[in-house]
Amino acid sequence: MKNFFCISGVLTLFILMSFVGVDFFSSMTKVDYVEGSRTLKFTTKMNTSHISDAIKINPNTAGFEAEVKKYVNNNFDVFVNGAPKTITFTGSQVSGETVWVYFEAGxxxxxxxxxxxxxxxxxAFPKQSNIVIISxxxxxxxxxxxxGKEVNEVSF
Known part of the structure; x- marks a missing residue:
């Protein structure tokens, strides 16, 4: 029994140590439909250093927002009822380790x-995971x- 607890303890330690130094790559996008203006409003949250590495520009420079805009336009497409929608970039904000990106489709x-x-x-990151929540x-x-799963579709 003593050996069982010793082996269990060592295995638990190895499992916990395997998580040390692991970088987590994700973005999250919230999509809200605004009925009055018939607009989909998108708010995307990304890690500052990850997007900075991907677009190869320092987030503290003047050209950062323009590069983020170009990057989002090239990496995010929306189709409503089968028809493509034009995305309009409305801004971005760097807040420490997070970049907030705002865009819409009218x-x-x-x-x-x-x-x-x-x-x-x-x-840029093979283990990247992107989540989109649509209201x-x-x-x-x-x-x-x-x-391998870059396109997704939902029905309402």
């Missing part, structure tokens, strides 16, 4: 399906994206 009336292609940071008329859907 001219959205009733939504039957939303298809999203989200490749944010997937090419529409009291309902909520969650999408997950990773390498």
């Amino acid at each position: 001219g959205v009336s009733d939504i039957n399906t939303i298809k999203i292609k989200n490749t944010i940071l997937l090419s 529409y008329k009291g309902g909520q859907k969650v999408m997950n994206f990773q390498r």
Whole structure:
């Protein structure tokens, strides 16, 4: 019995040590439908150093926001009811270890399906995971994206 506890303790220690120094790569996007303006509003949260590494620019420089805009436009596509929607970048904000990115898609009336292609940071970080949470008329859907699963679609 004493050996069992000793072996269990050592195994537990190895498991806990395996998590030390592991970097977690993720982004989260919240999508809200604004019925009055028929707009989908997107708020994306990313790690500052990860996006900075991906676009190869220091977040404290003047050109950072323009590069983030270009990066998001190239790595995030939205289709509502099968039709592509134009994304309009509305701003970004660096807050310590987090970059907040704001964009929207207008001219959205009733939504039957939303298809999203989200490749944010997937090419830079193989273990990147992107989560998108969509709120529409009291309902909520969650999408997950990773390498090999860059496109996802939900129905309302």
